[in-house]
Amino acid sequence: MLDDFPFYLCLVIVILLLIMLSRKIKVAYPVLLVLAGLGISFIPGLPTLHIESELIFILFLPPLLYDAAWHISWKELWHWRRIIGSFAFLVVFFTALAVALIVNYFIPGFTLALGFLLGAIVSPPDAVSVGAILKFVKVPKRLSYVLEGESLLNDASSLIIFRFALIAVATGSFVWHQAALSFVWMLAGGIGIGLIIGYMFMKTHKYLPTDTNTDIALSLLTPYMMYIAAEAVHSSGVLAVVSGGLLLSNYRLRYLSSSSRLGGLNVWDSLSFVLNGLVFMIIGLDLPQITAGLERVSIAGAIGYGLLVTGVLIVGRILSAFAAVLVTLVARNFITVADSRNPGFKLPFLIGWSGMRGVVSLASALSIPVYLANGAAFPQRNLILFITFIVILTTLLLQGLTLPYLIRKLNLTDPDEVAPDEEVYNDIRKQLNQHALLYLNSNCCEQVSRQPMLQQMALKWQNNDQLADGLLMTEESKSVYRDVLNLQRKWLINKNKEDVNIDEEIIRRHLLYLDLEEEKLQFI
Template identity: 70%
Template sequence: MLDTFPFYLSLIAAILGVIMLAKKIRVAYPVLLVLAGLGISFIPGIPTLHIEAELIFVIFLPPLLYEASWSISWKELWKWRRIITSFAFIVVFFTALSVALVANYFIPGFSLALGFLLGGIVSPPDAVSAGAILKFVKVPRRFSSILEGESLLNDASSLIIFRFALIAVATGQFIWHEAALSFTWMVFGGVGIGLLVGFIIMKLHKYLPTDVNSDIVLTLLTPYVIYIAAEEVHSSGVLAVVSGGLLLSQYRLKFLSSSSRLRSVNVWESLVFILNGLVFMLIGLDLPEITAGLEKTGIWPAIGYGLLITAVLIVARIVSAIAAVVTTLIARNFITVADASNPGIKAPLVLGWSGMRGVVSLAAALSIPVQLDNGDVFPQRNLILFITFVVILTTLLLQGLTLPWIIKKLEMHDPDYTMPEDEMYNKLRRKLSHYGLEQLHANYGDQLKTEPLLQQIARKWEDMDKLGADTIVMTGESKDVYRAILNLQRDWLTDKNRHPNIDEDIIRRHLLYLDLEEERIELL
């Protein structure tokens, strides 16, 4: 382990460099990370990397899902619940069926069970890839909400398909009623366990004498506890983490202090940043292991099979997106739907093309056992691994690089939020100041007469209430001036720190205040 430690340190440095390069050239970083991993894998002397599936499922997946469930808007998730659940379950099943039929027909030696196994592996799109790409282009809020919501659930449905197919391949039989009961338990048991453990964690935060550091550590432990608890009783750990994360996210103001919320955001952003970087770099680095067992099939036929399955995935998702729009237009005549307008071809095209595959697919493929219970070699394992790699690489490169261009060409407008974000923010800010002023006068009139600082806050809110929308927006020039003043104040404090009778902790408290003030002006 110590011999390869410098390699892993250099790997993290390479990830940072690649992500900074991706930001500079405005390319989604998952694309460059996979390519960088591929390039590094060809360097002579690089240690052979063996990725354990448990490493991704247990170490990487729970915190990534948990952070995503904290970030998503529950309001948007509920608003688009029908299309999100249809993409996360029905579309995943349809995609897996399409892959199974095509693989069974075109790939020699592939039974329907093996086809479903491959379909369960490659059917879920990757949320990180789509999220990284959408940062470079402006899309209607509904599309990002649908993609984020789908990604929280589709991993669970695809892994359920994968498990059932794995049993069918190993035993040679598929018992429908047992599968139905198992599916029901995995879904409802996973959600129930996630909510139960999340509720317990919430009470621990609230009633134990925790401070900021222990709160943050507890949030880091939470996704692992939820995932392992659910998996131990053979329910869906993915759905458990998502449901528990959504519950805790909704009630975060009830059990976390403001300091815990602020500092935990910084910790989680850094953790997710490095985890996402590692998983995409590992995909590229795993190429030597993936290609090692392809002697029987041959590299070029295997590439052809991978490209064929990729085409099936793309077509199936676009067809599903179009079908979802048509179904919504029909359903609006009978039930209330979130959007009764006709979105045309733009919406299904963007949703259909946002189907990049990622680390969950690779982890599922790697978790296929080398041997069956009777000692026989698991059929087509190496080919399934390679096809999965080709699918991930092709969708990241083809769809990942062209999706921003497609979105720009389509010139999509947001039908839900017509008011610009800055205007909406400032309008709500004025109303918030007005409400605070009303409460201060109504409930704390006596203190307002005697406390100068409260009087200063009241005057600030009164000025905010009177200002127009354009007046309270800080221009770029005014922000630069304010930052310059803050830097001068930091220099002044540094000089004061040389005085022997001034406690340096007091100086640091003032420096922290200036840092918070500089962060605050980014919101103005």
């Protein structure tokens, strides 16, 4: 390991350079990283990278899921819960079923159980790839919300199907009532364990004498504790991390100080940046390990099978997107839906086309055991690995490179945009200023009369200006200002709950500004 350390160090440097290049040429960095890893894997004399699936599941998956749950809007997740739930669970199941039927018919030696196993592996789209692409183009908010929400849950549903299919292949039988009970436990147990551990960590942050460094360290431990605890009792570690992450994110203002929130934001952004870069480079570097196991099937034949499965996934997802729209249009006659308007063909087509596969598919394929319990080799393991690699590579290149072009070409309008984001942001700032000024005039008249800094603050809020630098704040002024900041936070949270048309991202921008203002009090 120590002998290969310079290689891994150079690998990290290459990843950083490629990510900077991707921003320069406006190409999603997962695409460049996979291609670079693929190219590096052909260089002779380099160390062979042997990837353990447990390394990806334990080391990479929990923090990446936790970070995604931390950033997503619970309000929007709940608002679009039906479409997100259908894609995260129903579409994943029907995708796995379609793959199982197709490979059982076209690939010699593939049973339905093996087909379901492969379908479970390749069914969940990768959130990181989609997120990286959407940064370069403007899309309707509902598209990003649906894709982000789906990505949080589809990994759990695909891994549940994967476990059941693995049991069916290993034992040669499948007991439906046992599977149903196990499925319920994986869902309920995973969510419950995540919420319990999240609540315990929340109370630890709140009542123990922690500081910023301790809070950040605890936040790094949290996803691993959730994942390991859930997996130890055979429930869903993915759902545990997602549910616990959503709980802690939703109540972050109650148990974390502004310093901890700002510090944690920087640490988690850097950690996710490095982990995402590594996993996509690993996908490309893993090609020699995958192709080495192909014996009975030619490379050309295996590539053909991979392209066949890719085609099933792309067509199936597009059809599912249009089917979801059709179901919504019918359901609006009987129940209240998030949006009863007909979205046309553009939006569902883009949802269907945003189906790049990534790290979870690779990790699932690698976690297939080499041997069965009776000592026999696991059937078709190497071919499943190769097909998974082809699916990841093809969807990243085909859909990843064309999705930005399609978004610009279709020229989608945002039906949820009541006004430009900056206009909404400035309007909320004016309301915040008025709320703060009312508080000062009603509760702090005496302090304002004595403190020049408070007078300047009142003038700032009255004129909707930024606070000028140069005046030192007394402890009395700081105390009043902290009270005002807390009042503004509460107002923003209530505003977010009461106004369904406001994008939560705008609210979070204001909350971040208030945290920065509170942090500045340490230095003025």
